[in-house]
Structure formats: structure tokens, C-alpha cells
Amino acid sequence: MDMQLRGTTAFVSGSTGGIGFAVASALSAEGVRVIVNGRSATRVDAAVDRLRAAWPDSSPRGIVADFGDPASVQRLLAELDEVDVLVNNVGLFGLTAFPDIDDDEWQRYFDVNVMSGVRLSRHLLPGMLARGRGRIVFVSSESGVAVPADMVHYGTTKAAMIALANGLAKTTRGTGVTVNTVLGGPTYSDGVASAVEAIASSQGATVDEVKAAVIAQNRTTLLERFIEPSEIADMVTYLASPRSSATNGAALRVDGGVLTTTL
Numbered sequence: 001m002d003m004q005l006r007g008t009t010a011f012v013s014g015s016t017g018g019i020g021f022a023v024a025s026a027l028s029a030e031g032v033r034v035i036v037n038g039r040s041a042t043r044v045d046a047a048v049d050r051l052r053a054a055w056p057d058s059s060p061r062g063i064v065a066d067f068g069d070p071a072s073v074q075r076l077l078a079e080l081d082e083v084d085v086l087v088n089n090v091g092l093f094g095l096t097a098f099p100d101i102d103d104d105e106w107q108r109y110f111d112v113n114v115m116s117g118v119r120l121s122r123h124l125l126p127g128m129l130a131r132g133r134g135r136i137v138f139v140s141s142e143s144g145v146a147v148p149a150d151m152v153h154y155g156t157t158k159a160a161m162i163a164l165a166n167g168l169a170k171t172t173r174g175t176g177v178t179v180n181t182v183l184g185g186p187t188y189s190d191g192v193a194s195a196v197e198a199i200a201s202s203q204g205a206t207v208d209e210v211k212a213a214v215i216a217q218n219r220t221t222l223l224e225r226f227i228e229p230s231e232i233a234d235m236v237t238y239l240a241s242p243r244s245s246a247t248n249g250a251a252l253r254v255d256g257g258v259l260t261t262t263l
Contacts, residue, residue: 003241006031010240011083011124013067013116014090016043018189019139022229023087024051026237028058032085037076039066067116068108077123082131085240086124088117088161089139093191098152106153113157117164125168125177133176135240138165139232140181142255146220162251169249178248180239185255186218188226222257 010027014020016038024034028051036051038044044062051060065076067090091113096105121136128134143151144158162181169179188196188211200210215225235254238244253259 001243003030003237003243005085005237005241007033008084009033009035009082010085010087011035011037011063011080011120012087012089013037013120015087016040016047018191019184019187019229019232020087020089021047021050022233023089023139023236024060025054026230026233027085027240028055028060030237030241031057032240034058034060035080035083036060036062037065037090038062039064067112073116073119077119080120080123082127083124084128084133085135085137086120087137087139087236087240088120090116091139091157093151093154095150096153097150101153109153109157110160113154114160114164117161121164121168121179125171128177129172129175135177135244136165136168136179137236137239138162138179138181139236140165140183140251142183142185142253142258145183145259165251166249172248176245178239178244180244180247180249181251182232182235182239183251183253183255183259184232185223185227185253185258186215186221187229187232189229192226218258220258222260225256227254227256 010032012020012024015024015036024036028034036044036047041064044064048060048062051058063076063079066072092109117138138161140161141158143155144162147155165179165181196207196210200207232254
């Protein structure tokens with residue numbers, strides 16, 4: 001299916017690997033001029049090279065920025081002009097017991113996971129509204145609905161992302177702009193893959209054996225396997241396209257059925 005995205009421009013935050021890179025790749029395949037982002041120039045350049053190799057007709061470029069550094073964010077915004085699609089993907093993730101999460105860590109999670117989307121949307125949404133077209137997609141998580149006890153800070157920020165997107169959607173009434181959220185589930189991202197590989201090496205097991213053992217501990221998944229980043233990217237690509245014109249203010253699940261069994 002032609003997603004009618006050819007010739008548009010998209011910015012994807014946190015897109016040098018994992019879900020963000022999968023989104024950048026899926027959009028590039030549709031003829032989108034993708035701007036990738038990461039904290040390291042080396043990783044940004046490598047991501048741009050990978051996209052060019054995979055999609056020779058694409059024209060990706062990169063911007064280095066750390067969303068935990070306000071000055072870096074301001075430099076990023078100064079480089080971003082007209083963008084048709086904004087994908088708010090960047091985010092911190094970690095397991096920490098609630099009593100051990102100090103104020104600085106809470107602030108860091110909010111700055112990166114929530115304020116990144118606030119600042120980017122505040123910068124780019126007015127232009128979209130003026131042109132009467134545009135897409136903003138937030139990559140949140142099922143953890144923003146069913147907040148894990150060992151990731152309260154992460155789940156809270158993901159819940160805030162859902163609320164932010166819902167509120168922004170209401171500002172687009174009667175325009176060709178939409179704002180939606182994707183709720184991902186247990187995904188085999190780069191970070192998860194590294195952890196699984198380390199466990200497999202230490203236990204003398206195969207990666208597939210460890211993956212199966214880890215996902216078996218998740219009693220709520222109906223998929224009974226990790227979600228692939230490309231499966232999240234497929235939903236983001238649809239929401240980024242003109243074909244999703246009747247979907248606005250929605251939180252769409254790509255969670256493997258986790259929320260079906262927990263709500």
C-alpha cells in the first residue's frame with residue numbers, strides 16, 4: 001500500500017537504533033526525507049549511512065542533540081525548519097526500585113521522556129497548523145497505562161506522554177494535522193538484545209533460549225514473543241501518513257495483547 005508520504009520530511013528523535021531507527025527506516029522506504037537524531041555524532045553518522053545503504057533513493061540527514069541538555073536542545077531547534085512528520089521517540093528506560101529514584105533522576109526522566117516532546121511539538125506544531133497538514137506521533141508504552149512497580153518513573157513519564165498527545169490533538173480541531181500515540185509492548189530493542197546476549201553468554205545458553213525464558217515470565221502477553229521494532233514502526237508509519245486522516249487523539253496499542261489481559 002502506498003502511504004502517500006513520498007517527498008515529505010520527518011524528524012525522529014532518538015533514532016540511531018532500536019525502535020527509532022526502525023521508524024526512520026520504514027519512513028525512508030516510503031520516500032520520506034528523514035532527519036535522524038542521537039547524542040553521538042558517530043552513531044548519527046552511522047545511522048544515516050545505514051539508511052542510505054538500505055534505501056539508495058533516500059536522502060537522510062542527521063542532527064546531534066542530547067535531550068537532557070537544554071542548550072543542546074536549543075541548537076537542535078534552530079536547525080529544524082519545516083517538518084511534515086514529528087516522531088517523539090527518544091526516551092530513557094531502566095529498572096529501579098521506587099525508594100532509590102531520587103529527585104535528580106525523576107527530573108532527568110521528565111526532561112528526556114516528556115519535555116523532549118513538549119519542546120519539539122511547541123516548535124513544530126504551529127507551522128503544521130499554519131500549513132493545514134502534519135503529523136505528530138508519540139512513541140509511548142503500555143507501561144504508561146499499567147505502570148510497573150520497578151519502573152515507576154518510566155511508567156509515569158510514558159503516561160504523561162499519552163496525556164500530552166491527547167491534549168495537543170485537541171488543538172488541531174478542524175485542521176489536517178493529527179497527534180496520536182503508539183503504545184508499544186515488550187520489544188526486542190537494541191538494549192534488550194544486549195542484555196539478552198549478555199545473559200546467554202554468562203549462562204552458556206543460546207540467545208533464543210534466553211529470549212523464550214524472559215518472555216515466558218511475562219504472563220500478560222498474548223503474543224508470547226518479543227515485539228520486533230519494525231512492528232512498532234509499521235504503526236508509526238501508518239499514523240504518519242495521509243491514510244490515517246480520520247485518526248486523531250488516539251492511543252493505539254502495539255503491545256502484543258499485554259493490556260488486553262491487564263485491564
